[in-house]
Amino acid sequence: MLSNQRIFMIVGSVALVMLSAVVHEVAHGWVAYKLGDPTAKQAGRLTLNPLAHLDPVGSVLLPLLMAWIGGPVFAFAKPVPYNPYNLRNPRRDEVLVALAGPTSNLLQALVGSLAFRLAFASWSGAADALYWVLMALQIYVYVNLTLMFFNLIPLPPLDGSKIVMPLLHGSARQSYYKIQQYSMPILLVVLYVLPSVLGFDPLGMYLDATAGNLATLMMGA
Template sequence: MLYSTEQLVSIAVTVLLVMFSAIVHEVAHGWVAYRLGDPTAKEAGRLTLDPRAHLDGFGSVLLPLIMAFLGGPVFAFARPVPYNPYRLRHPRRDELLVALAGPASNVLQALVGTALLGAFWSLAPGAYASGTLSLELVGGTLDLLTTYVYVNLVLCFFNLIPFPPLDGSKVVLFFLKGDARRKFYELSQYAMVGLILILYVLPTVLGFDPLGIYLNATAGRFYDALVTLATGV
């Protein structure tokens, strides 16, 4: 399948926005852990937005490219920011807060994107009428802002899936104690393979896409609501 220049540019922009949003997501984990007593991420030099400290070849570049070319929801992951739950002041509670910091950062980014979209939506007609902005620039900026909102909502709700090693699994972990908690940690080391099988093999073999259904019902609906809030359309 051949892609037009416009489509390739759109794919590149989407992947870059996903990469940036995923990096902010990981830094948020490390920053909250640091504030709660664990300096592991700071000691590893990971409390930075410098992409060189975070990018994962597969998760940050190849995976979002594949998903963008396939035309479905695009998500990615950066290299997880290290933290040590035993260095947290209140390990059981604080581990949950550290986990939720990532999705919370994506919600915050989506809200920032919504605010920028609303401001641009109100200013664009006048700027276009005066010749300050071209129609192409107006359209490109709107695409950029709406994509930024959408990819952050996708990253938020994808990471809230309660399956190791996603952040949502830490919500489950919060309710586990003793031997069950230890076994859950052991399971987390191998769960990514199972997650990929569920997300990719299941739709391919059975034609059933639970991830797409879930993201449409969560990220998709919130996206529609935020865009309507920003533009009134």
């Protein structure tokens, strides 16, 4: 039977990853709008209303499954649409739009870690209401850092691919185009096949070294 803490971790992780993913997508659309593209605004996607963004599989089932398994929890919402041809400086602005999502997650993690430190300073050590608030803030910080570092992986459809692309030229860009064709199989292998079949989890190791260590540093825990 699941303990109250385990249930809280699962439900809290899924709820907070939904919130964080929505903010992530709105950030993409908001920066695109500020740089000249009104597509997201016209589509009604510059809103924090989760109903406008959540994807049943990527926003609910995937994080629920990952929280149940006990590994890193991340998710994706429906991508906010934008038209790069409307951007004032497409080559530069596409990178800024891509960076907006991970940056929003970093800012959320910073806010969460500050709130955690303030709440922790007032905590008596008892298993009271503040204890559950601290747990929620820990989850919020880690979820956002996980989303940030996961999205910085340079494979489509992740934001890292849009950040790397303008930096490549000639044969390097052509080689990257070829790799892009296999991006989803690569992600599926890394996410599921390697950990379950070979017991090797490179993504988990990467997220532990990045999101895990940074979360510990930010919260002083």
